[in-house]
Amino acid sequence: MEQKYIRNFSIIAHIDHGKSTLADRLLEITKTISKREMKEQMLDTLDLEQERGITIKLQPARMIYIANNGITYQLNLIDTPGHVDFTYEVSRSLAACEGALLVVDAAQGIEAQTMANIYLAIENNLTIVPLLNKIDLPSANIPVVKEEIIKILGEHEILEVSAKTGINVDSVLEAIVHEIPAPTGKETEPLRALIFDSFYDAYRGVVVMIRVVDGSVSVGQKIKFMQSDKEYEITEIGYFNPKQVKTNKLETGEVGYFAGNIRNIVDVKIGDTVTEFQKEASTPLSGYKEPNAMVFSGLYPVSTEEFPLLREALGKLKLNDSSLKYEPESSKALGFGFRCGFLGLLHLEIVKERLTREYNVNLIATSPGVIYKICLSNADMLTIDNPADFPDREKIDYIEEPVVKATILLPHEFVGAIMELCNKRRGKMLNMEYLTETRVLLFYQLPLNEILVDFFNQLKALSKGYASLDYEFSGYQVSDLVKVDILLNHETVDAFSFITHKDNAYFKGRELVSKLREFIPRQMFEIPIQASIGSKVIARETISAMRKNVLAKCYGGDISRKRKLLEKQKEGKKKMKSIGSVEIPNEAFLSILKIDSE
Amino acid sequence: MSSGIYIHIPFCSRKCDYCDFFSFKASSSYVDKYIDALLDEINSGKHQALSFDSIYIGGGTPSCIDASYINRILSRLYARYNLNSPEITIELNPETITCEKLQIYKESGVNRISLGVQSFASKNLEALGRHRMVDLNSLWPVIFSIFTNVSIDLMYGIPKQTLQNLREDLRSIPENIKHVSCYCLSIEPGTQLYKKSCNLNLPNDDLLLSMQETIINFLGIKDIYRYEISNYARPSFESRHNLHYWQYDNYLGFGAGAVSTISGERMENTKSMLKYLSRNYVESAYSLSENEQINEYVMLALRLIKGLDLSAFQRRFSKEKVNELLQRISDNNKFFYLKDNFAALNSQGLNLSNTIVSNLFL
Numbered sequence: 001m002e003q004k005y006i007r008n009f010s011i012i013a014h015i016d017h018g019k020s021t022l023a024d025r026l027l028e029i030t031k032t033i034s035k036r037e038m039k040e041q042m043l044d045t046l047d048l049e050q051e052r053g054i055t056i057k058l059q060p061a062r063m064i065y066i067a068n069n070g071i072t073y074q075l076n077l078i079d080t081p082g083h084v085d086f087t088y089e090v091s092r093s094l095a096a097c098e099g100a101l102l103v104v105d106a107a108q109g110i111e112a113q114t115m116a117n118i119y120l121a122i123e124n125n126l127t128i129v130p131l132l133n134k135i136d137l138p139s140a141n142i143p144v145v146k147e148e149i150i151k152i153l154g155e156h157e158i159l160e161v162s163a164k165t166g167i168n169v170d171s172v173l174e175a176i177v178h179e180i181p182a183p184t185g186k187e188t189e190p191l192r193a194l195i196f197d198s199f200y201d202a203y204r205g206v207v208v209m210i211r212v213v214d215g216s217v218s219v220g221q222k223i224k225f226m227q228s229d230k231e232y233e234i235t236e237i238g239y240f241n242p243k244q245v246k247t248n249k250l251e252t253g254e255v256g257y258f259a260g261n262i263r264n265i266v267d268v269k270i271g272d273t274v275t276e277f278q279k280e281a282s283t284p285l286s287g288y289k290e291p292n293a294m295v296f297s298g299l300y301p302v303s304t305e306e307f308p309l310l311r312e313a314l315g316k317l318k319l320n321d322s323s324l325k326y327e328p329e330s331s332k333a334l335g336f337g338f339r340c341g342f343l344g345l346l347h348l349e350i351v352k353e354r355l356t357r358e359y360n361v362n363l364i365a366t367s368p369g370v371i372y373k374i375c376l377s378n379a380d381m382l383t384i385d386n387p388a389d390f391p392d393r394e395k396i397d398y399i400e401e402p403v404v405k406a407t408i409l410l411p412h413e414f415v416g417a418i419m420e421l422c423n424k425r426r427g428k429m430l431n432m433e434y435l436t437e438t439r440v441l442l443f444y445q446l447p448l449n450e451i452l453v454d455f456f457n458q459l460k461a462l463s464k465g466y467a468s469l470d471y472e473f474s475g476y477q478v479s480d481l482v483k484v485d486i487l488l489n490h491e492t493v494d495a496f497s498f499i500t501h502k503d504n505a506y507f508k509g510r511e512l513v514s515k516l517r518e519f520i521p522r523q524m525f526e527i528p529i530q531a532s533i534g535s536k537v538i539a540r541e542t543i544s545a546m547r548k549n550v551l552a553k554c555y556g557g558d559i560s561r562k563r564k565l566l567e568k569q570k571e572g573k574k575k576m577k578s579i580g581s582v583e584i585p586n587e588a589f590l591s592i593l594k595i596d597s598e
Numbered sequence: 599m600s601s602g603i604y605i606h607i608p609f610c611s612r613k614c615d616y617c618d619f620f621s622f623k624a625s626s627s628y629v630d631k632y633i634d635a636l637l638d639e640i641n642s643g644k645h646q647a648l649s650f651d652s653i654y655i656g657g658g659t660p661s662c663i664d665a666s667y668i669n670r671i672l673s674r675l676y677a678r679y680n681l682n683s684p685e686i687t688i689e690l691n692p693e694t695i696t697c698e699k700l701q702i703y704k705e706s707g708v709n710r711i712s713l714g715v716q717s718f719a720s721k722n723l724e725a726l727g728r729h730r731m732v733d734l735n736s737l738w739p740v741i742f743s744i745f746t747n748v749s750i751d752l753m754y755g756i757p758k759q760t761l762q763n764l765r766e767d768l769r770s771i772p773e774n775i776k777h778v779s780c781y782c783l784s785i786e787p788g789t790q791l792y793k794k795s796c797n798l799n800l801p802n803d804d805l806l807l808s809m810q811e812t813i814i815n816f817l818g819i820k821d822i823y824r825y826e827i828s829n830y831a832r833p834s835f836e837s838r839h840n841l842h843y844w845q846y847d848n849y850l851g852f853g854a855g856a857v858s859t860i861s862g863e864r865m866e867n868t869k870s871m872l873k874y875l876s877r878n879y880v881e882s883a884y885s886l887s888e889n890e891q892i893n894e895y896v897m898l899a900l901r902l903i904k905g906l907d908l909s910a911f912q913r914r915f916s917k918e919k920v921n922e923l924l925q926r927i928s929d930n931n932k933f934f935y936l937k938d939n940f941a942a943l944n945s946q947g948l949n950l951s952n953t954i955v956s957n958l959f960l
Contacts, residue, residue, distance in 0.1 A: 524950055524953060547804070547807060548803040548807060548949045549949070549950050549952040549953045550782075550827060551784075551951070551952060552827070552828050553781060554897070554898065555843050556604055556842075556843045556849050556859070557604075557855065557857045559857070560857075562897065563890065563893055563894050566893075566952060566955055566956040566959060567893070567956070569952060569956040570957070570959050
């Protein structure tokens with residue numbers, strides 16, 4: 001189709017603000033999908049995604065729309081992954097569009113993540129079409145929410161819609177046609193297509209989702225990925241409706257997918273430019289970044305026999321998730337496992353969750369950490385992501401830790417509680433803005449390692465669920481950090497070591513030691529639990545020895561039952577991780593993830 | 599080698615709050631039919647080739663049914679089995695004792711009685727959901743005029759119990775008693791006490807261990823020695839029947855819910871009264887694997903203060919298994935003492951026997 005009849009757009013919305021319902025309505029009105037097929041559309045998502053407020057990522061869809069002016073348009077919806085950890089992916093999806101629908105719940109108002117995505121859209125020069133959804137709700141507060149939008153976007157026409165009942169959805173399609181600009185690619189130039197997503201298919205290999213910017217692409221063509229410098233021959237081309245529909249060619253400005261028997265997902269980098277082999281474009285599309293792992297954790301199987309299972313499961317996850325990094329490591333306490341790198345906290349949780357739920361691996365995760373830059377007294381620089389590599393204190397000149405800029409949007413009555421939370425986490429307030437009379441935007445600079453553990457939950461708890469959070473990496477700062485070791489029965493358990501700010505070390509050490517005392521069952525000998533910085537002990541608890549565990553009676557009638565009882569005790573012990581002579585249940589390893597800072 | 603016979607009488611006057619045994623009311627019309635079924639089971643004469651040197655009539659409360667039933671049961675056993683001057687014990691509830699009853703027991707061959715006293719203090723009995731209408735002090739002369747081999751069951755670790763209170767109980771034990779079983783109260787799921795257990799005010803582990811220490815010392819001075827985790831006896835008055843269990847000898851059980859173990863074959867009778875009355879005695883029968891037998895052997899033998907007879911153990915099981923066990927014993931050696939080819943738990947080990955035994959399990 002000619003470019004002037006193409007519109008490429010995305011939908012920016014917070015979870016539950018009605019993105020999928022609106023998309024469904026658009027598909028319905030354009031007769032892309034019949035009402036009957038509609039029901040099957042609901043995508044499976046992890047509960048976790050729901051809990052943590054990630055919007056469901058929709059399949060791309062090409063819609064054919066005959067506008068009120070009688071002209072037929074091709075509308076391409078490209079959705080964005082909805083979470084803070086995936087900002088880069090979001091920005092690439094947005095870069096594939098010329099415009100975005102901003103969907104805001106007329107009862108809830110704007111949320112922090114939505115704000116972040118609006119800014120990303122503005123950075124990518126997108127035309128934003130704002131609309132209020134759920135205007136039919138009794139709790140809808142149209143004037144106030146409009147005021148919020150205007151505060152962010154400036155004076156703007158704002159559509160009022162109910163995606164659920166269909167009120168005014170037609171006007172959304174008209175707005176897409178008339179407000180969002182058509183693509184303006186160069187049809188005769190060599191191919192340049194932007195990769196905005198990919199997935200792995202067992203038969204076809206990696207399926208690459210692209211937006212053709214310049215030139216065109218067709219089956220049989222030899223292409224090259226400009227960043228990864230890999231060549232492939234295209235075996236299949238298609239578009240989404242939202243099912244995959246095969247075609248022969250994608251023209252300038254169009255959106256679709258191709259496959260080329262690509263077996264290694266690492267070759268397919270989001271943001272990379274696809275060009276024609278031996279007829280290469282002179283420059284790639286701008287904005288490509290190598291996604292960096294920000295958060296690290298060691299993942300170990302509870303039982304050593306499950307190591308191959310874990311390796312296989314990680315391999316399978318990696319097929320669809322090129323941002324997941326892992327390499328084998330071994331811990332004195334936990335045996336063989338993997339040091340894994342994640343884009344952020346949520347990414348870590350999703351991976352853990354999927355390993356447990358989909359692959360049935362019993363996991364122990366070590367305390368999540370970040371990359372520290374350490375300058376040694378001999379002026380050597382060291383970067384570490386594992387407490388095990390932390391050098392002796394005497395050898396350290398200074399340490400730098402990563403910090404993020406956090407945006408928190410919340411009702412004004414919770415500002416005090418949330419500011420206190422951020423202060424406890426060593427946050428520095430950068431700014432505070434009233435979005436409306438009752439809704440406040442807080443901008444904080446926070447050390448990344450302070451928001452790794454339990455920050456999001458606390459934020460939600462302290463604001464009755466109303467506060468929303470977004471953050472982006474903003475650099476490194478010098479910080480007084482120490483490594484805290486935990487000793488069980490006088491032996492250091494490397495898996496429990498963590499790096500923290502000196503001011504928090506005492507509290508966190510005490511907290512962890514007392515948690516461990518709670519979770520480690522009494523054993524036949526006394527077990528001292530200590531937290532130490534270097535050789536200095538900062539906290540100590542003792543698990544007193546078990547003194548009595550005996551059956552009062554055992555006669556002829558109950559021998560079988562009592563034997564089974566003791567066999568069960570023996571099995572219970574097997575499920576625990578044995579470190580030195582101390583048996584540690586899995587809950588103890590989880591407890592380290594739940595230490596709150598004072 | 600001699601074996602034991604156990605007879606189960608599943609009737610009681612009432613159910614105690616701590617009891618997880620299965621039992622029926624003695625007034626029940628089932629008693630007569632039950633005894634008929636029981637006599638038939640004895641008549642079937644399983645394992646007649648064995649010779650037996652102990653009979654134990656337990657329950658329930660065997661003394662709550664008519665004494666003539668006991669007479670019929672014992673006559674039947676004498677008729678069908680090869681009994682070699684057996685120790686014959688019956689469990690008695692103090693409430694049910696009469697001079698006539700004791701006389702009939704004695705004439706029927708009973709030569710040892712085990713009295714379920716639990717405690718001499720009414721406060722303790724109440725805490726256990728029992729009460730006693732009879733004065734034990736007036737009963738002792740009657741009992742001792744008929745039986746010399748008398749055992750009593752006591753319980754400690756009762757809700758709100760103190761060391762002082764325990765000492766009073768111990769002082770109430772009559773001088774000429776031959777055997778004492780002293781059980782630490784354990785709250786079993788399904789019992790009345792279990793339902794109340796959250797607000798029972800039970801003694802803590804440290805107090806329980808002091809109580810046990812007190813019992814050992816108090817009885818020791820009276821020449822009554824601990825020979826099993828919960829059992830104490832004057833020399834040569836250990837319960838011959840119960841020693842069969844702990845030494846992993848063969849035993850035969852008759853009655854509903856009774857269990858037999860003969861050379862590694864276990865048979866469990868049905869606990870259903872109706873099934874039992876219709877002569878469907880056996881609920882399940884299975885062979886124990888060598889590992890299971892070894893585990894049970896170890897679990898039982900280490901209850902004895904003298905410990906596990908290593909030479910008997912070696913005769914019974916394969917060499918490789920024996921070596922594995924010895925290795926595990928030596929891994930836990932701080933809880934053992936080895937003497938005259940016996941491996942026994944020391945006092946700390948006895949208190950932790952569940953943990954240690956499960957460490958030894960194959």
